[in-house]
Amino acid sequence: MSDFTSNFWNLYIVILTVAALLFCVWILAVVGKREEKAASKTTHVWDGDLTEYNNPLPNWWRGLFWALLIFSVGYLIYYPGLGSFKGLGGWSQVGQFDQEMRALEAKTKPMYDGFLAMSAEDLSKDQKAMGTAERIFQNECARCHGSDARGAIGFKNLRSGAWNWGGSPAEIEESIAEGRTGVMLPMGEALGGSDGVQSVVAYVRALSGLPHDANLVAQGEVLFDENCTSCHGNDARGMKEIGAPDLTDSDWDYGSSEKAMAKIVEFGHNSELEEGAFAMPAHKGVLSTGQIHLLTSYVWGLTNK
Numbered sequence: 001m002s003d004f005t006s007n008f009w010n011l012y013i014v015i016l017t018v019a020a021l022l023f024c025v026w027i028l029a030v031v032g033k034r035e036e037k038a039a040s041k042t043t044h045v046w047d048g049d050l051t052e053y054n055n056p057l058p059n060w061w062r063g064l065f066w067a068l069l070i071f072s073v074g075y076l077i078y079y080p081g082l083g084s085f086k087g088l089g090g091w092s093q094v095g096q097f098d099q100e101m102r103a104l105e106a107k108t109k110p111m112y113d114g115f116l117a118m119s120a121e122d123l124s125k126d127q128k129a130m131g132t133a134e135r136i137f138q139n140e141c142a143r144c145h146g147s148d149a150r151g152a153i154g155f156k157n158l159r160s161g162a163w164n165w166g167g168s169p170a171e172i173e174e175s176i177a178e179g180r181t182g183v184m185l186p187m188g189e190a191l192g193g194s195d196g197v198q199s200v201v202a203y204v205r206a207l208s209g210l211p212h213d214a215n216l217v218a219q220g221e222v223l224f225d226e227n228c229t230s231c232h233g234n235d236a237r238g239m240k241e242i243g244a245p246d247l248t249d250s251d252w253d254y255g256s257s258e259k260a261m262a263k264i265v266e267f268g269h270n271s272e273l274e275e276g277a278f279a280m281p282a283h284k285g286v287l288s289t290g291q292i293h294l295l296t297s298y299v300w301g302l303t304n305k
């Protein structure tokens with residue numbers, strides 16, 4: 001907004017507010033006095049003997065009105081309200097919010113300091129702490145990982161025990177604090193089109209004991225060794241440094257049907273480039289270290305009873 005327009009709206013509000021207050025003063029003073037003088041019957045008569053009187057307003061009512069007017073002037077001097085005038089009291093919405101947040105933090109700090117002093121293993125056995133963790137999980141994590149933490153297609157199931165980035169407390173803590181972005185490249189071209197994709201999928205399905213076309217496995221293995229081991233490892237058990245999943249287990253982040261597997265192999269998944277492809281966001285600016293440690297214990301505890 002330019003200086004002129006912001007100043008215009010500022011003046012507009014100041015003038016309107018002051019004018020409204022003066023108008024009220026005028027009504028009370030002038031009209032009130034005239035009413036006193038004119039206390040009389042009006043000419044309105046109904047049913048023969050019902051007459052409308054023109055009595056002045058009761059004093060307590062007018063006194064209340066004056067008190068409200070004086071209050072509003074005081075309010076506008078102390079609090080912000082008159083255009084961009086900030087008021088003499090130094091109050092602001094943001095200031096009040098900060099103050100309340102600081103009070104809440106001061107209140108919960110000893111509790112979180114206590115959590116930080118405990119290992120994830122011990123903390124995951126603390127019922128009360130896990131109740132708090134569950135609430136934070138529902139607020140911050142459930143929209144992607146589901147309220148039961150079982151995830152959905154593309155959103156990691158946190159109860160499967162198959163970790164792309166590692167399942168130790170330290171690794172889970174890093175996933176939550178720093179975020180994770182796994183990049184599965186589109187391999188359709190490198191595999192020479194859909195025939196190559198079909199055979200490599202048959203090979204991967206054979207590895208994990210899923211129904212597959214046995215005639216394609218030998219060719220699929222050759223293609224896999226050439227194209228996939230650099231990320232998924234020679235034994236296809238994945239590489240947690242880059243979040244490449246183990247392809248020999250029964251946990252499938254993108255679905256276990258032949259069609260779903262062919263799709264991710266052909267087109268890949270790259271949340272840095274694709275719209276609608278999700279990564280794990282970093283939470284270190286959103287949650288305190290204490291909260292992240294508590295969530296780590298909670299997530300770790302889901303698969304380590």
Ligand code: HEC
Pocket residue numbers: 137140141142143144145154155156158162163164165166167172175176180181182183243278279280281283295299
């Ligand atoms: C915007 C959606 C989103 C939110 C919110 C989110 N996650 Fe994630 N999370 C993901 C995705 C997607 C992945 C998989 C990332 C990858 O491997 O590329 C993931 C991965 C993870 C991993 C690593 C799993 C592995 O296999 O190693 C952990 C642990 C995790 N999330 C925990 C959490 C917790 C705890 C919260 C709440 C503080 C949370 N996530 C909030 C989307 C989300």
Ligand code: HEC
Pocket residue numbers: 164182183184185187191200201204223224227228229230231232242243244245247251252253254255261264265269
């Ligand atoms: C650049 C490294 C890289 C290469 C090369 C690569 N992958 Fe991946 N792959 C990944 C990563 C990382 C993921 C996890 C993606 C995510 O979570 O967003 C993944 C996911 C997958 C998945 C989905 C697993 C699931 O749990 O649903 C399949 C299947 C897969 N890859 C097969 C292959 C095959 C077959 C090849 C070779 C043709 C291949 N990948 C080559 C890195 C790679």
